[in-house]
Amino acid sequence: xxxxxxxxxxxxxxxDVSEKPDTLREAAAAGRVFMKAETLKLIEQGAxxxxxxxxxxxxxxxxxxxxxxxxxxxxxxxxxxxxxxxxNIDRERFCIEVEAVVRTxxxxxxxxxxxxxxxxxxxxxxxxxxxxxxxxxxSDIRLMKKSGGKSGEFVRVESK
Amino acid sequence: xxxxxxxxxxxxxxxDVSEKPDTLREAAAAGRVFMKAETLKLIEQGAxxxxxxxxxxxxxxxxxxxxxxxxxxxxxxxxxxxxxxxxNIDRERFCIEVEAVVRTxxxxxxxxxxxxxxxxxxxxxxxxxxxxxxxxxxSDIRLMKKSGGKSGEFVRVESK
Amino acid sequence: xxxxxxxxxxxxxxxDVSEKPDTLREAAAAGRVFMKAETLKLIEQGAxxxxxxxxxxxxxxxxxxxxxxxxxxxxxxxxxxxxxxxxNIDRERFCIEVEAVVRTxxxxxxxxxxxxxxxxxxxxxxxxxxxxxxxxxxSDIRLMKKSGGKSGEFVRVESK
Amino acid sequence: xxxxxxxxxxxxxxxDVSEKPDTLREAAAAGRVFMKAETLKLIEQGAxxxxxxxxxxxxxxxxxxxxxxxxxxxxxxxxxxxxxxxxNIDRERFCIEVEAVVRTxxxxxxxxxxxxxxxxxxxxxxxxxxxxxxxxxxSDIRLMKKSGGKSGEFVRVESK
Amino acid sequence: xxxxxxxxxxxxxxxDVSEKPDTLREAAAAGRVFMKAETLKLIEQGAxxxxxxxxxxxxxxxxxxxxxxxxxxxxxxxxxxxxxxxxNIDRERFCIEVEAVVRTxxxxxxxxxxxxxxxxxxxxxxxxxxxxxxxxxxSDIRLMKKSGGKSGEFVRVESK
Amino acid sequence: xxxxxxxxxxxxxxxDVSEKPDTLREAAAAGRVFMKAETLKLIEQGAxxxxxxxxxxxxxxxxxxxxxxxxxxxxxxxxxxxxxxxxNIDRERFCIEVEAVVRTxxxxxxxxxxxxxxxxxxxxxxxxxxxxxxxxxxSDIRLMKKSGGKSGEFVRVESK
Numbered sequence: 007x008x009x010x011x012x013x014x015x016x017x018x019x020x021x022d023v024s025e026k027p028d029t030l031r032e033a034a035a036a037g038r039v040f041m042k043a044e045t046l047k048l049i050e051q052g053a054x055x056x057x058x059x060x061x062x063x064x065x066x067x068x069x070x071x072x073x074x075x076x077x078x079x080x081x082x083x084x085x086x087x088x089x090x091x092x093x094n095i096d097r098e099r100f101c102i103e104v105e106a107v108v109r110t111x112x113x114x115x116x117x118x119x120x121x122x123x124x125x126x127x128x129x130x131x132x133x134x135x136x137x138x139x140x141x142x143x144x145s146d147i148r149l150m151k152k153s154g155g156k157s158g159e160f161v162r163v164e165s166k
Numbered sequence: 167x168x169x170x171x172x173x174x175x176x177x178x179x180x181x182d183v184s185e186k187p188d189t190l191r192e193a194a195a196a197g198r199v200f201m202k203a204e205t206l207k208l209i210e211q212g213a214x215x216x217x218x219x220x221x222x223x224x225x226x227x228x229x230x231x232x233x234x235x236x237x238x239x240x241x242x243x244x245x246x247x248x249x250x251x252x253x254n255i256d257r258e259r260f261c262i263e264v265e266a267v268v269r270t271x272x273x274x275x276x277x278x279x280x281x282x283x284x285x286x287x288x289x290x291x292x293x294x295x296x297x298x299x300x301x302x303x304x305s306d307i308r309l310m311k312k313s314g315g316k317s318g319e320f321v322r323v324e325s326k
Numbered sequence: 327x328x329x330x331x332x333x334x335x336x337x338x339x340x341x342d343v344s345e346k347p348d349t350l351r352e353a354a355a356a357g358r359v360f361m362k363a364e365t366l367k368l369i370e371q372g373a374x375x376x377x378x379x380x381x382x383x384x385x386x387x388x389x390x391x392x393x394x395x396x397x398x399x400x401x402x403x404x405x406x407x408x409x410x411x412x413x414n415i416d417r418e419r420f421c422i423e424v425e426a427v428v429r430t431x432x433x434x435x436x437x438x439x440x441x442x443x444x445x446x447x448x449x450x451x452x453x454x455x456x457x458x459x460x461x462x463x464x465s466d467i468r469l470m471k472k473s474g475g476k477s478g479e480f481v482r483v484e485s486k
Numbered sequence: 487x488x489x490x491x492x493x494x495x496x497x498x499x500x501x502d503v504s505e506k507p508d509t510l511r512e513a514a515a516a517g518r519v520f521m522k523a524e525t526l527k528l529i530e531q532g533a534x535x536x537x538x539x540x541x542x543x544x545x546x547x548x549x550x551x552x553x554x555x556x557x558x559x560x561x562x563x564x565x566x567x568x569x570x571x572x573x574n575i576d577r578e579r580f581c582i583e584v585e586a587v588v589r590t591x592x593x594x595x596x597x598x599x600x601x602x603x604x605x606x607x608x609x610x611x612x613x614x615x616x617x618x619x620x621x622x623x624x625s626d627i628r629l630m631k632k633s634g635g636k637s638g639e640f641v642r643v644e645s646k
Numbered sequence: 647x648x649x650x651x652x653x654x655x656x657x658x659x660x661x662d663v664s665e666k667p668d669t670l671r672e673a674a675a676a677g678r679v680f681m682k683a684e685t686l687k688l689i690e691q692g693a694x695x696x697x698x699x700x701x702x703x704x705x706x707x708x709x710x711x712x713x714x715x716x717x718x719x720x721x722x723x724x725x726x727x728x729x730x731x732x733x734n735i736d737r738e739r740f741c742i743e744v745e746a747v748v749r750t751x752x753x754x755x756x757x758x759x760x761x762x763x764x765x766x767x768x769x770x771x772x773x774x775x776x777x778x779x780x781x782x783x784x785s786d787i788r789l790m791k792k793s794g795g796k797s798g799e800f801v802r803v804e805s806k
Numbered sequence: 807x808x809x810x811x812x813x814x815x816x817x818x819x820x821x822d823v824s825e826k827p828d829t830l831r832e833a834a835a836a837g838r839v840f841m842k843a844e845t846l847k848l849i850e851q852g853a854x855x856x857x858x859x860x861x862x863x864x865x866x867x868x869x870x871x872x873x874x875x876x877x878x879x880x881x882x883x884x885x886x887x888x889x890x891x892x893x894n895i896d897r898e899r900f901c902i903e904v905e906a907v908v909r910t911x912x913x914x915x916x917x918x919x920x921x922x923x924x925x926x927x928x929x930x931x932x933x934x935x936x937x938x939x940x941x942x943x944x945s946d947i948r949l950m951k952k953s954g955g956k957s958g959e960f961v962r963v964e965s966k
Contacts, residue, residue, distance in 0.1 A: 568662030
């Protein structure tokens, strides 16, 4: 088992994928922002009337996915063909669940794009709410599903 | 208690800080990437010989901090005066702890810059290691400390 | 009367403002997107229930203002201290009026930042609605007000 | 008639075009910068000797077209295969007409890229001339022509 | 013999390559950073223990290659499929040789991407070492090899 | 003698300059693009009539200076207050000399910004002319002068 991102001198490279075929690829990633009960309530209220935190986080997530190749040093720049995010308010665990689905027709997977979209959306939720709650925690950012490409389908198995 | 990032129409704005004084501000944020024992071992070996994952993550974190205002929609663009990251390998919990410290002399805090640096470093660790471990989880991204500015000093209290 | 943006060889330069004092500066710009009556109606409906075009345009405008120095070649990069946009639906002229107000404490005015915010918001409205109306026209992008700096206050006089 | 850029929760998404075929696509957009007679004369003189405003606007337009996906939130990132701009000085209406033509071989149209090129060129003309004329107005930014893709050819019909 | 990057008005354009076939393209570029003997020694020591200048330059080179279309105005934005850099310490001429190899499957060559990667890596070496040696000189940035596309293979012949 | 850009773990950091005073800083850098006699002649002709390569290189240099902090990993983001470039055609050595002067009022020097402006201008000359001359060489990129800040004035001494 070995890392693929290093050259013969042990220095990082962007792996050569020139010979790989273009296939339809999709990745889904998810994450959670944990917060105080009242912060969650404020976000919920805003979503229905004035001050929609999640509308801003949605745009941030989509735009960040498109910048992945400029944020993650060894990531390939990609033509993304679809990006969507969804938020789910979990009133029992006091968190917002963020899920992003990214698609492309290309030579490499898009898991980094999905994970980056989730991260940026979570950070934006933090930013928009930090004046009322500095102790929010961003957790559980992980790959949920991935299809397309040689390595085949991956579906995360979670107990819960 | 109210969000500050919305205008009178309930739409997001970048809060006006024109009248705030320039003060020395520092923020420290932290996060963790959980992984398989063998992935952690591979990273440790690389750090001492060929293929240093953390050297790439370090650069990614520093560069991402400088892009915070372009990633987080309502974040002020800032002249950062110092950025540093540190990694700690936790062999008991099988994770890498990432900490970032950011400083500026300015009108707004730099907690988003520190959190963004940590997020980008964690995502880079994921990217560099995903060929051997797709199930890594990025968690516990949180503000650890913050000083400077009107709201005064914040130090996160954690059990453990 | 002469342009200030050229050097002695007639080539473009970014004008030297090193010696100018930092003053509080504000600029307001405005623009309009003209469209079919039904397109306007769809936007209005979305703003109150699902599919808020203007929420996306708002974020686009704020983020574009921060990128002005990277879009307009001879524009100074600036630390902006406040950005806000407002939309006004004009049911008689069938257009959406966009206004942006930008502030900074610095050595140069922020009219380009306000005009860029308006332009990006208008383009985003076009993008979000182009599937139903390709013939929208973006017009009347202009400086409305400007204060701070040596050149003093400017207020646009419009017959209206 | 419905907007395509929203998901089932009414939040903005980047529409999935994965299944669309690659076709040759072209879009032409145009716009005008209205100004004082003397400002127009200064630009004309510069174009023939020292201080060519339009040379800078040309470069700004080309570079902005390539950044469209980072400015317009729900726009697909694209590999553009050709970008050109032309300026026409209209001495009767005291304006500069800007036209941009953009081409790609891809899954989505390039009207946003052409409109963005025109907008950035117009803003750059404003920036380069604002020291002599603050009251310039950018107007009539519109799609002129579009070909390729399922929706077929579009040619704007204008009276005049 | 004529430049291809200008339109009929003598203004710069991004050349239309829509009709060109996608072929596998590779370019190699190289450059040198000349420095004092002691600076070179410090870099060598860092590479083996603490403070690896070249690890940072490596990441800078890879990331800059991906930004080429945003730095070089008339350069096509490209999906790069592989980027690698290598450093060679030349103890006789007191310089570090940087070589970059870039690959794509596309319609235009990648020589600008390879040259940009080399330039950014050289500038980063300068930046990391400037506190000990301000007089370093970056030289000999040149195309070494190029294959793919209509113009065929190019291999630089050097006396050496 | 030691590098300043590494932390106690030997990893790169952006040096903390929070405590440094703001002073007026200026840096001048220069470089040369060597080419065939006929290429040089083509550039000269274009500069006086159609197809001005240097006008594009000028804009590229100014815009690149503003992106320095995003290209050179450990470079501080800076508010630049002035950027200018000049080109000198050397008909004896068959090269174009590029010089850039950058100014700021800030806590760190701007030598990297000046060197980056020169590099981007040289790369743009290469790009615009590569269809007629692939063997151009970019050389002698170096700091010429630097003033402001604790380290005092530096003026490069060159024989010739």
